[in-house]
Amino acid sequence: MAERYYYGTGRRKSATAQVRLYPGDNGIVVNEKPAEEYFSREIDLLRLKEPLVVTGREGQFRITVRVNGGGISGQAGAVRHGIARALLEADPELRPTLRKGGFLTRDPRVKERKKPGLKRARKAPQYTKR
Numbered sequence: 001m002a003e004r005y006y007y008g009t010g011r012r013k014s015a016t017a018q019v020r021l022y023p024g025d026n027g028i029v030v031n032e033k034p035a036e037e038y039f040s041r042e043i044d045l046l047r048l049k050e051p052l053v054v055t056g057r058e059g060q061f062r063i064t065v066r067v068n069g070g071g072i073s074g075q076a077g078a079v080r081h082g083i084a085r086a087l088l089e090a091d092p093e094l095r096p097t098l099r100k101g102g103f104l105t106r107d108p109r110v111k112e113r114k115k116p117g118l119k120r121a122r123k124a125p126q127y128t129k130r
Contacts, residue, residue, distance in 0.1 A: 006090040010082025012107050015070030019063065019082030021090055026059040030067060030079065044076035051084040051103045055094050077107060 003022055010017040028035035028048075039045050052058045063083065067075045084103035087094055098104050112121035119125060 006086045008082040008085030008087070008089060010078040010080065010085060012077030012081060013070045013074035013110055015067060015074040015078040017065055017067040017075065017078035017082040019065050019079065019086045021061040021063055021083070021086045023061060023090075025062055028063045028065070030065045035065075039072065039076055041072070044072060048076050048079045048083065050080060050101070051087055051098060054101050054103070055087060055091075055097055057087060061090075081106060 006021040008019045008021075010019060030038040035045060035048070039048070049058070052061075065079050065082065067079055069075075070078070080103065084098050088098060088104065095104075114121055117124075
């Protein structure tokens with residue numbers, strides 16, 4: 001029989017993470033690599049472990065993640081969101097703690113589209129009077 005796991009989907013900017021929490025030994029694997037190898041910056045590692053630290057569930061789950069799209073920072077945010085959602089599925093009583101920490105709220109900020117007649121989303125060509 002297949003191993004029981006808790007699932008959560010996380011999103012940030014254009015990154016999407018599919019997270020599975022398996023009860024038991026600890027360790028985080030992202031796209032078949034250890035998290036420490038995949039996310040080279042320390043801040044990204046700390047950010048994605050935040051929901052586990054706040055809820056006191058560090059070391060209680062083996063976590064596998066499939067993440068794609070976006071950049072490294074966006075992917076770390078997506079993994080964090082996915083871990084929080086999976087923790088909620090594992091224990092619904094964690095909702096107030098996760099909500100208070102802001103882990104369940106999907107960050108709506110995305111890159112603004114370029115507008116016609118402008119150089120970028122908001123940068124306009126230089127105005128000349130004469």
